[in-house]
Amino acid sequence: MAVVTLDKLSKQYGPTGPVVVDKVDLHIGDGEFMVLLGPSGCGKSTTLRMIAGLEEISSGKLSIGDRVVNQVPAKDRDIAMVFQSYALYPHMSVADNLAFGLRRRNFAAAEIERRVQDAANILGLTPLLTRKPSALSGGQRQRVALGRAMVREPMVFLFDEPLSNLDAALRVNTRSEIIKQHKRLGSTMIYVTHDQVEAMTMGTRICVMNAGRVAQIGAPLDVYWEPADTFVARFLGSPPMNLATAAVVAVDDSHVARSPSVETALTRWSPQVLGNLADQKVTIGVRAEDLHINKAALGGEPAGHVRGRTIAVEPLGAETLLLVEIESGVEWTARLPRHVPVAIDETVDLYFPANAVFVFDAMTGRAIIGEKRRDIRQ
Amino acid sequence: MAAMLAERAPLPRFFSRGALALVLGLYTIYTLGPFLWLATMSVRTTAEISADHYAWPKVFHWEQFRIAWVDSDFATYFWNSTIVVVGAVAVVTLLGAAAAHALARYRFRGNRLVYGILFSSIIFPPQITLISLYQILVDYNLYNSLLGLTLVYVSLQLPLTVYLLEGFFARIPQDLFDAAKIDGYGDLEIFRRIVLPIGMPAIATTLILNFIQLWNEFLFAVVLITDPDKRTLPVGIRAFMGDHFQDIGMIATGVMISVIPVIIVYIFFSEKLIRGMTAGAIK
Secondary structure, eight states, X not given: OOOEEEEEEEEESSTTSOEEEEEEXXXXXXXXXXXXXXXXXXXXXXXXXXHXXXXXXXXXXXXXXXXXXXXXXXXXXXEEEEOTTOOOXXXXXXXXXXXXXXXXXXXXXXXXXXXXXXXXXHHTOGGGTTSOGGGSOHHHHHHHHHHHHHHTOOSEEEEESTTTTSXXXXXXXXXXXXXXXXXXXXXXXXXXXXXXXXXXXXXXXXXXXXXXXXXXXXXXXXXXXXXXXXXXXXXXXXXXXXXXXXXXXXXXXXXXXXXXXXXXXXXXXXXXXXXXXXXXXXXXXXXXXXXXXXXXXXXXOOEEEEEEEEEEEEEOSSOEEEEEEEETTEEEEEEEOSOOOOOTTOEEEEEEEGGGEEEEETXXXXXXXXXXXXXXXX | OHHHHHHHXXXXXXXXXXXXXXXXXXHHHHHHHHHHHHHHXXXXXXXXXXXXXXXXXXXXXXXXXXXXXXXXXXXXXXXXXXXXXXXXXXXXXXXXXXXXXXXXXXXXXXHHXXXXXXXXXXXXXXXXXXXXXXXXXXXXXXXXXXXHHHHHHHHHHHHHHHHHHHHXXXXXXXXXXXXXXXTTOOHHHHIIIIIHHHTHHHHHHHHHHHHHHHHTOOHHHHHHOOOGGGOOHXXXXXXXXXXXXXOHHHHHHHHHHHHHHHHHHHHHHHHHHHHHXXXXXXX
């Protein structure tokens, strides 16, 4: 078990090459399950590989436990890693795959046997121990890969998109298996994924990365409900958060954000903040689940509203997605109850509670922090 | 194109199978026929062969093998060939595999340059290098020595070996190496415990090819060895062909003796050879 600290960790390929990881600061607590989340090419895998010792660190400091491990080779970092491709040794049986790392570390034969049996029992691999990886299904291979990390009893587990090659049902199973093992072992785990569902369900905290930098670090729901910028706002959430440019206008003694298609009261910000924003352009955001087609559903709250032309109705069974073009090139998506009485190419009004509105700086995209939403956080 | 033909499928299945069997049968007779003829000649005397070239042996003169082995110097030739070829194949396999692994796996300046130079040597016909190799061996006192011939054989077979193995090794996923690194293994151990076992089918392929090629090699052996005691098998067999008289029966016997190791090596490695040629799926 260990604390992992990244201090301005950077990766640059060659002295003039691209910077793929840019001064990442991250403190991962003992026993924490940290998810590195981001789109492909955001540097999350490179960051993980630097922690693993598979990629050289260009600059910055990496500590595992209480020692700096920049120059420590992968094998001496006391970590174990689970790969997306499983990376099982194809010429060895499952048992040998599990024992391979232990043999190198000169464990007694009896101890190796015990650990392999334990891991096999926990993961349901006992009947498969003599098989070669080629004779296993994808899910079984992933469990062997997980077992190979577990038998080592390392300080830190690293996962590099371990579920990407599994089909949807197995993915859910293996996800809960990993969560279960995290609870059982209490080890520090660092998990790379581009799948926000995995990030939301597994992580103690999420570190969202974008273009080699940390965009936001926080507990899953905090990141979801208080995104630091428009990138995080759109990356977390499916469908992504709806955004539109609007001007802040003073009306009587309050402020509203207004554009040709959107108008909403701004209730979560202090008069002082709003005063600074008055007559400026901002980006406002509303999550798809906060949009309603029926004003009455809001129970008389001060409401915002958006008007647009329907371009698609996507019934998903339990709910229906309604795509609306509010300005040319700007589409909003509403997540509505099953039955939506709207036809394509029809003008429609959607309503949202004023406290569901997010405001971002129109230039930088950074969130303008307001009072927390009372309806979701108590 | 192939898909179009398959779609039409004009022939009943048994008929196309039969045609395939016929072609294979004819091809087998075509290739195996001369070998069988040689085998029959190896147990007939030259006089019998002169009388009727294609006759089935009336008496099996097995003693011809003894005569070739004991009375002429076949045992020596066989031993010389074994030393040179086994030595050269062993070195080529190990060196070639190591070089192929390095070229396939490590990024270093000049990687592709080394690879290009090595591979470009394949295009030259061996006659071109013969004279310069002769001179080099003379300069280093390696002319007319088994060691010299072994070194030449190593250099002859190394490029193709590296080429074949590099292609195979490059397809081994990087994740396996990363996993082994994290499991605590160093570069040399990864080579021995991961690359060699996984690359075994490809290594077996090059091993058989190199063995057959070198076991039958004549040109360099006849030029670089003059001492009769140091002759290899192909050169030794040639010695039965005098200027005026050719002992066909003995030559056939000698060839049969020399073929045996090739067959043994092939049987031993052929399963892996076939896997090596059909491989590609490392998962």
